[in-house]
Amino acid sequence: MKANFHTHTTWCDGKDTPRAVAESAMAKGFDCLGFSSHAMLPGRFLDWALTPEKAPLYAADIRALAAEYAGRLRILCGVEADWLEGEAEPSYAAYSPVAPDYIIGSVHFIRTAGGNVAEVDKSPESMEASVRDFFGSDVRAFVEAYFKAVRESLAFDFDIVGHPDLVRKFNAGGRYFDETAPWYVKAMENTADAIASSGKIVEINTGAISRGWLDDAYPSAAFRAMLRERGVRFVLSADAHSASAIDCAFDRFSGCETLVPGEIA
Numbered sequence: 001m002k003a004n005f006h007t008h009t010t011w012c013d014g015k016d017t018p019r020a021v022a023e024s025a026m027a028k029g030f031d032c033l034g035f036s037s038h039a040m041l042p043g044r045f046l047d048w049a050l051t052p053e054k055a056p057l058y059a060a061d062i063r064a065l066a067a068e069y070a071g072r073l074r075i076l077c078g079v080e081a082d083w084l085e086g087e088a089e090p091s092y093a094a095y096s097p098v099a100p101d102y103i104i105g106s107v108h109f110i111r112t113a114g115g116n117v118a119e120v121d122k123s124p125e126s127m128e129a130s131v132r133d134f135f136g137s138d139v140r141a142f143v144e145a146y147f148k149a150v151r152e153s154l155a156f157d158f159d160i161v162g163h164p165d166l167v168r169k170f171n172a173g174g175r176y177f178d179e180t181a182p183w184y185v186k187a188m189e190n191t192a193d194a195i196a197s198s199g200k201i202v203e204i205n206t207g208a209i210s211r212g213w214l215d216d217a218y219p220s221a222a223f224r225a226m227l228r229e230r231g232v233r234f235v236l237s238a239d240a241h242s243a244s245a246i247d248c249a250f251d252r253f254s255g256c257e258t259l260v261p262g263e264i265a
């Protein structure tokens with residue numbers, strides 16, 4: 001089955017409309033297309049995410065499109081929901097106005113011990129500022145806090161673990177930390193154990209390839225191997241922010257199992 005469940009559109013920070021993405025999926029021979037607008041609870045970062053006001057309109061728009069394309073392309077309405085302690089939970093209860101078909105649970109921000117919010121993936125500069133201002137310039141502490149937040153997120157009822165090592169985004173060539181260091185390997189192992197226990201699916205996310213940050217997916221090859229060893233299942237995901245990117249680098253991961261979220265026994 002050719003499918004992508006991680007798709008952003010003009011409803012959040014994507015470039016193209018849902019219709020333009022659906023047309024691209026048809027042209028590329030997709031069987032299934034899932035939309036996953038960024039979704040945050042009220043209070044923060046709303047310029048690139050669904051607002052509480054927009055959420056039901058988004059759902060109605062995607063459902064109408066699904067009805068229109070029925071029989072030609074299966075369209076699902078999902079959300080990419082953040083875990084940010086005290087502000088956002090990746091759960092069905094939190095997103096009841098959307099009544100999503102599935103939820104991708106992602107961590108883009110870390111609540112620090114001091115109660116601040118560290119940005120993970122906005123830009124190298126914002127990441128550096130987070131490490132400097134909230135972690136005393138200790139990159140290891142920042143990375144470990146990221147993986148800890150991913151493990152915490154697993155307590156909520158979502159389906160797909162989104163980019164579980166997003167913290168690598170700006171780390172091409174080991175610019176900020178060594179991904180073979182024992183402490184980093186341990187952080188991956190602890191997280192792989194927690195994911196395996198949760199029974200959740202992990203996405204193999206090619207979004208850093210399409211945007212030129214990395215030449216590999218999230219999770220990294222080493223992290224994927226750990227997850228596979230523990231019996232974790234994967235979906236292939238583009239994290240597309242444009243209609244043309246919905247199958248970016250999929251040929252490199254063609255051995256990956258593709259499952260329809262919510263229909264997994």
Ligand SMILES: [Zn+2]
Binds near residue numbers: 080106108162163
């Ligand atoms: Zn994300």
Ligand SMILES: [Zn+2]
Binds near residue numbers: 006008080239
């Ligand atoms: Zn995304």
